[in-house]
Amino acid sequence: MVAHVARLILAVVLVLAGACAPGRAVADGSSRHTLAIAGLERDYRLYTPVGVQAPAPLVVMLHGGFGSAEQAERTYGWNALADREGFVVAYPDGVGRAWNAGGCCGRPARDGVDDVGFVGAVVDDVAARLPVDRRRVFAAGMSNGGMMAYALACGSDVFAAIGPVAATQVSDCGSPRPTAVVAIHGEADQSVRADGAPGAGIARVDGPPVADVDAFWRRVDACDAPVVDVAPPVTTSAADCAEGRGVTLISVAGAGHQWPGSQPVREGADPPSGAVDATQTLWAFFAAHPAAG
Template sequence: MKYFLSLFALLILPAMGPWKAACEGATACELGDRSYHVRAPDEWDEATPMPVMLHFHGWGRQGNLIVNHGRIAGHTRRRGVLLLAPNGNGRTWDFWQAGSQDVDFAAAVIEDAAKRYPIDRSRIYISGYSYGAAMAWRYACDNGDEVAALLAISGTLQQSEECAEGPRTIRHVHGLDDTVMGFPMGPGGDTTNPVALWRRQFDCGTGAKLPDWNAREFLTFQRTQWDNCADGHSVTLDIHSGGHFIPHGWIGWQLDQLMGRAPQYP
């Protein structure tokens, strides 16, 4: 009987894959003296390479919140996207200038996750909220050539910065009434200023006003898109009348559109 049990274990363990024993959810993955959290999608077949969304938490938070957050993990897990949520030192991020060690750490998180799960490197999305959004901008600015899209919520870098790299696609959302990381209004009330850095870097032309949209009836987004940028880059800005929060459905809609699906909620 012991022989048959041992043989059974040998047969099933390769099929189960290393991720079955890996850290996930509330259990952090250790990476040197740092750590991160993971949430795999609900209906993953445990074989197909997954798109990845790495999300930087807001100030004072940690990744365990992100992997259980309805407006973040609630969307990735339904769309076959592997969610990575790194933990910031002191519950914050160093995004203030180029050369941040947090960029190197986040890149190492992706590489470590790739040892645990099969990932689709052509679909790596970098996201963040508040201070985490500014950190996502920093990552995209310093290490963006390997990033398919930046999905940033209510946080930016100074629009005067010069970036060494940049993702193929930029998507940013910001509330006009944000009193925490205030809406970066441009000269003369220019509401397209939150993405001026990327429009300049990608040599974009005039933006097109697209129809207003919403994932939930109580919050409407005004969208401007620049799909005329150099080398196939594109920039999209959504603005709303609210304040400093993660909008219901925003991440899910962006992921759907980036993956060529009809946007839906949740």
Template sequence: MCIRKSIILIAGILFLFWTGCSDHANLEQPSGITPGDYTFQISVGSLDREYVVHVPALYSEDRPAAVVIMFHGGGGTAQDAMTETGWDEKADQAGFLAVFPEGSRPDPENPASFSNNPQTWNDGSGRENVGAIQRNVDDVGFVAALLADIAARFNVDQNRIYAAGFSNGAAMVFRIGRELSNSLAAIACVASTDWLEEPYTKNPVAMLYMTGTSDPLNPIDGGEIFIGQTSYGVKPPVQQTIQKWVQMLNCPADSNVIYNSDGVIGIAYIPCMEGSEVVFYTIEGMGHWWPGWIPPDSYPPWLMNIFGEPSDKILGTDIIWEFFQTHQKK
């Protein structure tokens, strides 16, 4: 990955899953499904949208496969999310289809660029510095079309479709957890906020949330976000997002500790409506990162100062997959 040298559009960092400049090849679908990465394009409204599917060697057209859709952070790409979360590697181990959709960008005719052509998601928050929101992009429609397209191309287990996301991508996952709850069995969101008050999910969707206790861009107690001396608005406390889902899924008010080791605490609100649950992990000292991913030595110190410290105390992708496996659509 090439490192961004420009800080002109640093506001996008509030929602990013930092990555670099990456382009993926426009891959053609082979006559028979073989292991590998495939890029597909679908039209949604006036936009041509893309997503990448990682097909593991364990996939068989004769057996329905689970699906995990991973949404990159603001400014990122599908390839970046694949690299930094390892969902493709987890798919190789477990046999599910790993899907990496691309957000929309200001200039769709040119490649995504963190600094100059950033991809974002319309998470419904109304925030002024998220391009997809200001362009009123129909990302819920995109996800619905993506689900239909995948089902037409692959043998998909409709009871085991899951979504995960980071930062702006996680906020998008919160949105589809509400608006596309008929399609999802469970969701996992990292370092973000559920900005919405409605609609309530029509079908119970189990939710897992992870965040660092020292995330300057997603402060656990809420508050104003600063990059340098410049303010980029206010985020609510993380617990506010957790309580939205506790109430929406009719969970008990009290939680149980399910994990407590090396500064990582996991709590669960169970039992909830129709076997769903809300699980909440905090990682002590971690900043704005995917849990378990450590950036390369070439990562610039000034960006480390913005994001805080990474952590490999737990592997977020492993924890999330374990959670997903315990939930299927009723």
């Protein structure tokens, strides 16, 4: 009996070891993973559609302040889109429900948490579990998560394109690698104001105007003059750039601090605008802008 139990335990150990071995695909659907980074145990969720083709594009979705990986997975509709379009999605968890985006926010900024390093490690861990198309690795983020997406573009060479929503750039960005950028912002956002004035709320976000951030990335990416399309309540400024990159700013009149087209995050939060499906819009941009080369 003891020998039988021992064999069963050994079989379970071998199965688990094989499932976690580099190069082996994780189970379809949602799974949770833990990494040890700089003395901290850090978690992320991973969504793998059934039958996804390898190598697969990867979207890293960064939750907003006070959010979480679970909340981001539930709220923004990425999994359903991944099923239709054939990509995988990683949802990292920030320390204390926030990210160190280079000047904001919360405990990660106070403690100097290396979130650029953590998110890069998440990408590497996903790539060790299943084949990832390294030319098609993208970062999307809401609010503080959007600021973190800018920090990733400023401080790493991992991402072909980023998609910040309801965010501004607060990180030092002295010598960024050219990166495609699509930003979505509500003109009535009082938490991260489009005009760059200090925002309401605990963080009192005080970054540059979103139009200035857009112009900054057009310079970095060596872009042509933008083409502006006005279809109220949405204004789109889109520029074609060197080596197939692009920089686009989508402004939504009347929209507050929210992810357009999503489910409400919590009671009392700004209701999401229905004028834009942010998730679909970001993915369409990502799909059209792989890394050069």
